[in-house]
Amino acid sequence: MQIEWAERNMPVLMLIRERFQREKPLAGLRLSASLHVTKETAVLARTLAAGGADVFLAPSNPLSTQDDVAAALAADGIKVYAWKGMNEREYYNAIGAAIAHSPQVTLDDGGDLTITLHKLAMGISDESIQYARETAGDLDFKALVKGIYGGTEETTTGVIRFRSMEREGSLLYPIIAVNDSYTKHLFDNRYGTGQSTWDGVLRATNALIAGKVVVVSGYGWVGRGIAGKAKGLGARKVIVTEVDPVRALEAVFDGFEVMPISKAAEEGDIFITATGDMRVIDYNTMLRMKDGAMLANAGHFNVEIDVDAVEKNAVGKREVRPFMVEYKLPNGRVIYILGEGRLINLVAAEGHPSEVMDLSFANQALAAEYIVKNRGKLTPSVTKLPEDLDIEIARLKLKAMGIGIDELTEEQRRYISAWALGT
Incomplete structure (x- = not known):
């Protein structure tokens, strides 16, 4: 019922799901996500699966998982390794299991999945990596990273981490900074x-x-x-x-x-x-x-x-x-x-309202599709989702809310694009 309530309040993502169901843009894709396992994340996971993706969901915080949601997703056939109240070892076991899924696209909220994968590929070891290895197994992590088309990052903290990696030259695959989309940070964050x-x-x-x-x-x-x-x-x-x-x-x-x-x-x-x-x-x-x-x-x-x-x-x-x-x-x-x-909003409460996560997770879904469509063309850097997709999300949200806006006339378009007109 919780997931159904979220779906009712996430009309943009549901429209994307309808299209994904028809077109299957993610057919055959292995996708691993490290996100807060909430009812809103469940709507995203179902949408990605509707697009044809084989989804593995791990948490991005040891205390933010909604256990009933995790159980419902598992019943749907989506692979979930998460429960509320994980200790550090259990948390990184979950990250390792997401890596063992051999993803071609990663979705992150905070960067733990992508950064753990980078550390494994680079041979960097610490306590968290030891825990991740317990479930990741003996994969060839360098080869795994080379096969990843790209990843996404949901939040400011993660984007900061990835931009640091980009500056140092240690980022191994492209990252779409979902957080930098206007329809994400202007609404979700605020x-x-x-x-x-x-x-x-x-x-x-x-x-x-x-x-x-x-x-x-x-x-x-x-x-x-x-x-x-x-x-x-x-x-x-x-x-x-x-x-x-x-x-x-x-x-x-x-x-x-x-x-x-x-x-x-x-x-x-x-x-x-x-x-x-x-x-x-x-x-x-x-x-x-x-x-x-x-x-x-x-x-x-x-x-x-x-x-x-x-x-x-x-x-x-x-x-x-x-x-x-x-x-x-x-x-x-x-x-x-x-x-x-x-994170107090996810530890003691349920996280963001579904209405605002509709925008954020629409960005995640379209970013995953964009990465697949452009695989092999993107470089290991941190970039935004193209502006036209950002604008389309806003347009769909306004439509769902029953709000209309003005459109430029042809004369107005010419005026704002011309340089010679003056006082």
């Missing part, structure tokens, strides 16, 4: 994360946001969404912390206070990180916080809040609610860390 982050915080705490001081670290599209929703929920003050002068200035012009995290630490009631970087809130910052401060993370990896440091230094710890752990600090104050410092 409206989807903005709403679902607060959904996770509210489920974990049942706190009243009205009257509180909220601190948002990072003012990219995700931070913008979180800060805007905090204001809408009645926060008394919303403070933004940033390292980028342009984004900091934008936050000021949007009506938020901007200050360093060291100062914001003394004012905030609720802290949410959204930067993609590590130790944004470190232990010394926690020591400056008010008694009872709540900390959550909206970035992909669990590194933005230094949970390890507080685990090491706290003089007391107890779980007071599901996904809410109280730490007593040496100075006598307590703080609450939500969702183990992992």
